[in-house]
Amino acid sequence: MLVAVNILGVIVYLAIAFLFSKNKKKINWKSTGIVLILNLVLAWFFTSFSIGQDIVKGAADGFNWLVQVAYQGIVFALPNWVTPEFGGTAKTMNFVTSSLLPILLVVPMFDILTYIGVLPWIIKWVGRGLSFITGQPKFESFFSVEMMFLGNTEALAVSQLQLKSMRKERNLTLAMMSMSCITASILGAYTQMVPGQFVLTAVPINILNAIIVTNMLNPVEVAPEEDTIAKIGGSSAAAESDAVEDDGKKEPFFSFLGDSILGAGRLILIIAANVIAFVALAALIDRILELFNPWLSLEHILGIIMFPFAWLMGLNVHDAFGFAQYMGTKLVTNEFVVMGKIASTINTDAFSAHYRAILTVFLTSFANFSTTGMIIGCFKGIVDRENNELISKNVGYMLLSGILVSLLSAGIVGIFVW
Numbered sequence: 001m002l003v004a005v006n007i008l009g010v011i012v013y014l015a016i017a018f019l020f021s022k023n024k025k026k027i028n029w030k031s032t033g034i035v036l037i038l039n040l041v042l043a044w045f046f047t048s049f050s051i052g053q054d055i056v057k058g059a060a061d062g063f064n065w066l067v068q069v070a071y072q073g074i075v076f077a078l079p080n081w082v083t084p085e086f087g088g089t090a091k092t093m094n095f096v097t098s099s100l101l102p103i104l105l106v107v108p109m110f111d112i113l114t115y116i117g118v119l120p121w122i123i124k125w126v127g128r129g130l131s132f133i134t135g136q137p138k139f140e141s142f143f144s145v146e147m148m149f150l151g152n153t154e155a156l157a158v159s160q161l162q163l164k165s166m167r168k169e170r171n172l173t174l175a176m177m178s179m180s181c182i183t184a185s186i187l188g189a190y191t192q193m194v195p196g197q198f199v200l201t202a203v204p205i206n207i208l209n210a211i212i213v214t215n216m217l218n219p220v221e222v223a224p225e226e227d228t229i230a231k232i233g234g235s236s237a238a239a240e241s242d243a244v245e246d247d248g249k250k251e252p253f254f255s256f257l258g259d260s261i262l263g264a265g266r267l268i269l270i271i272a273a274n275v276i277a278f279v280a281l282a283a284l285i286d287r288i289l290e291l292f293n294p295w296l297s298l299e300h301i302l303g304i305i306m307f308p309f310a311w312l313m314g315l316n317v318h319d320a321f322g323f324a325q326y327m328g329t330k331l332v333t334n335e336f337v338v339m340g341k342i343a344s345t346i347n348t349d350a351f352s353a354h355y356r357a358i359l360t361v362f363l364t365s366f367a368n369f370s371t372t373g374m375i376i377g378c379f380k381g382i383v384d385r386e387n388n389e390l391i392s393k394n395v396g397y398m399l400l401s402g403i404l405v406s407l408l409s410a411g412i413v414g415i416f417v418w
Contacts, residue, residue, distance in 0.1 A: 006313060012312055060197050073105065095275075123142070168391075173220055176210075179365075194360045194364075213405050282332070282333060303325035306328045334366075335368075342359070
């Protein structure tokens, strides 16, 4: 029965995308069908076959290994922040040590892969392959892969030439897709808090669902003559630190690496500041609500609003209400806030296998209210006023796109995990 509800949920999420479509007649149903089938096959492969499970588990173990290597650098500077198993003296490790400080190693590693040309090569050819298989425009396919590795604002920043040359309707598609990305350099932080195999499963599933949802919400016909890629960008570090100097020569490696490390440090401060501020703001709202009714809280209100969508994941009523609260909290704050709450219990018997899988997949994206501001701000610095106005007028569609992608990804993976 619950499996049937889960399948119904996926259908309902797709129906919502169709209902709110800007132009139902222009939806490319053939491409949408191909991507949906590909997504179902991938989810089935990664969750139901030993070789698929070994692939995602191996990738998750690789990120965990990187994090453990990063602890060696942390121990050198802050031995009392790391537990004895990694050479430190701390009784326990806090959120900053276990999840954020390893970013100081992971971000430079990805930027080095970009500096030597490996990461741009992977992005380019995976994007081209995705375009060939799905029939989607070349740049939209390329961008979906690019933002998986680089993040939303970073991928937009290094694609400036393309954004300036495209029609505003296509730019809106990219803005909507940007709501569903993650950044590969912080996957290690995710895998320290929630099951890594489902985090890594969510990454390609989110890419494909972003294509499905934006193709339905904002269908845009792209003529062959405009289906080109004006520029293939590098990484955020390459863009922000001017890896290519004014005279066309590549920036010296150690200068580039120094800028990358500083960028990683800024990222840690940004994440920590956001988590502290959002948790504090949520607590403030709860205190204010308590003045009216002791039962009232932000989580309870969000749980009521999101309950129907949570129940359609194939959960019983009790579990669906708890899941809905996590969903709402993630959308209002960010994924780190919820991951921090469940980190100590998600791998225990307190969560069923199905619940654990769908919650982890739902959390693995940047889809929340604050992300819309980041994307709008990024576009304002790149494209003209007409493009900006269209994107600013469609904030609701951006949020809807991000929410639907997270729901679809969790629902599709949930079908195969019980």
